[in-house]
Amino acid sequence: MSNRIPFSRLTSAAMSHLVQSAGDTLASPFRPMNMSVGKPQVFFDGRPTLKLGDKARGQAVLSGQFTRFGQSLDIGRSGDPWTVAAPSQRFADWLHRFSWMEDLCGLTDKSAPVRARFLIDRWIEIYGDYNAFAWDVDITAERLFYWLSLWSPALSTDSLGDKAASRRAAALRQMKYLRKYYKRTTPGLPRLRAAVSLAIGGLRLQSKSDGYLNRALDWLDDEIELQILPDGAHVSRSPEQTLAAFDMLRVLDDLLDAKDVARSKTMGRAIDRLAPIIAFFQAGDGGLVCFNGAGEGDKKRIAKIIKASNLTNKPFGYCPHSGYQRIAQNGTVLMIDSGSDPSVPFDGQAHLSPLAFELSTAEGRLISSCGWSSEQPQKWHAPMRATAAHSTLVLDDSSTGRIVGGGMKERLFGAVIADGVGPVKAQRKEQIDGIWVVGSHGGYQADYGLSHRRRFYMSPDGHDVRGEDSLYVPLGATPLRRDAIPFAIRFHLHPTVKVTLAQDQKSALLIQAGSVGWRLRTDGGPLSIEPSFYLGYGTRPVKTEQLVIHGAAFGDGDGETRSNRVRWSLTRLEARK
Structure with missing residues (x-):
């Protein structure tokens, strides 16, 4: 803090509180009556920032x-x-x-x-x-x-x-x-942006009689401590918000450097953590994975930001605090959501998607969620946060939690998560013959007495991806019911993928752009093709398809019988000539 430029505070006219214009149709709870700024101010130009438009x-x-x-x-x-x-x-x-x-x-x-x-x-x-x-x-x-x-x-x-x-x-x-x-x-990214904006304004002011910079940098440090997790992700667990936070801090950091003002240790650590996680959140095509309120994003912009960050190391494998697992082999990228709900008030866009995954390659995206985009119609936002909108197991056609919808509670707190998915646990094992990730969650335990366990495996060449889903009564728990409960394991396909179902309803052929084929097989079933939508880019939902494995699990099962366990695999085929 001692290295910052010592600005003192401006003398300014007071702004009246809780007054609004009678002519305003969109009311505000406060209105300034006198915004005099005194003599004209001189602004420091510095060097232009990185052009990302x-x-x-x-x-x-x-x-x-x-x-x-x-x-x-x-x-x-x-x-x-x-x-x-x-x-x-x-x-x-x-x-x-x-x-x-x-x-x-x-x-x-x-x-x-x-x-x-x-x-x-x-x-x-x-x-x-x-x-x-x-x-x-x-x-x-x-x-x-x-x-x-x-x-x-x-x-x-x-x-x-x-x-x-x-x-x-x-x-x-x-x-x-x-x-x-x-x-x-608003708590979260808007407040982080407000602190950054005031800090940039303090840097732009040439006069040394203005108390913006120090106060803004103190506020910024407070928000960084709240919002940037130790693994570098934003507390919302959104790849898109993580990118936005890094972009804002990067701009401020460039201006601090141009003005020869030292950044705080808190800000420095945040930037050091944020930079590599942007690459971590990249799918095989260079865009972002679509988890927790994130769309694919602008691939060219993301590439420019990563290049400007001078990153040389390949992305790491997992984020223990935000709860993501990444398996990348030979251009094939498997991203797994193995995290619990964000804390209030940062869960306004969080999805109910425990152990959902996305699979992509250099040729494009293969398995996705239904996606998300701020440009899409707002009426689609709530459905896209449901468990069924993700590539994971859905029990009895219900979500693993509940999102506040309508009423006074939403007006006061927003569309936050009312009942969460509970703790999500994951373990990772990297061996010469491939990488394994095993995760579990109890999002269905309160209503059905069953927990969901999911195993993933990827071969060293990235051409063999396997999974296993099981529903079981946790050790020491009492079954809530003993009848069969329907479930569906969903694989939402990216709109660029074409799919053909085999006659035995045990396998399907998936063709990516560039005529790259993948074969999905399962020992469960039946396997069916059902309609789906994708909102990861653009301004309107795009029709696509999903592969669904249907089954029924017994409420007192241990996860080892055929009724309560389903295995599946995705195998890359030789490219067509």
Whole structure:
């Protein structure tokens, strides 16, 4: 802490509390009445950050086309989105966060930063004083992150007739607002982003009379301790949120280095842990595995971040704190969710998916879950968190826990997990002849008296993947019932995979892109092909298929009889000529 620049606190006009505009249709619990910032501030430019924007999306924004959630807003090359009706509230929320500016500023076209400045200046003219919706604390924190991280060279010009002074004043007004209401940000990634945004703002300020940086870095250390697990994953257990946390800290770290300000030990340890876990969460095609509120992501962006991190070691095998097992052999990647529920309040997007797995290769994804994407329709989010939306065993067509849905509890706490899957245990053994992972969970024990055990194996060449699912009464427990309980072992197929079922309903042929074949066999059954959906990318669910092994387990079984145990295998076939 002693190496940080010693800023003192700004004198600012007080912001009134719990006042809102009568004209606001989307009310806020607080409203600033006086956001004076005094004399114009000078902002430090530093070096530009790593460009990660998507060129196609940036070109669309440059031409006036904003697209998100399957909705579009066309404002033309000289218009702005602030004076026309947005397609939806969700779309408006995205517009005001300015994440699209990363794509626009990623272009080499000289008109791109000019356009970015215009769009920001127009926002300031209309919303710069205050608006209940646009100044929501979470939205403000994200908007500041993109404004301030992309300040140089897009926004910092002081050329004749430019509104740079107004831009700086608007940024400072929002910093003062966010600092005052920081604790009202949503716990989790939004609050981490708020601390990062304020720290970047403190670094941008040239004046040494402003108390933003030290306080923001202290807040950031507190959030890192809460949110970044010792194995490097975000506490939500989401690969996507883990990537977002690393990306934010990476941007701040670059600016700290440019300003010659030492990062804290807490931040340094977090970055060191976060960097290698991004590669850990990669599927065989370079995207992210789709667990706990994560979609495939932007593969090019992920590759750029990993390259910039200068990682040289191959991904490790397991994450003991977040609860994931990764088996990778010869380009075949098997990822297993062997973790328990995240703690409250970080479980708002957590899935009920104990011992679910995804299998992918360099040719693409083979076995997946139903996926997840923030761009997908919100009505699909709850079903995608259910156990049946994952490649695992589902007992009696019920989930291994319960998610809060509707009512006062959801309004207060969000769609958090009400009844969890219970502890999930896993062991790993690496040998010359292959790698084994054995896991178990008691998510069905309270209702059915049975625990689920799952074994995985992968051969050294990655061409032989085997599994075994068993349902058993735990040692010392009393069976709750003795009748047969139906179960289904689900293998959701990625939309790029084609499947053909054998006549005996004991095996199926799976063909990946590039005509690579895999054979799934089972000693249980019958095996059937059923419809499924995939939401791992895009703005609309994609129809796909799933292979399902049906059976019935006795409530007093020990997991060793044919009724309560099913074995299956996936074997890679010779590539077709």
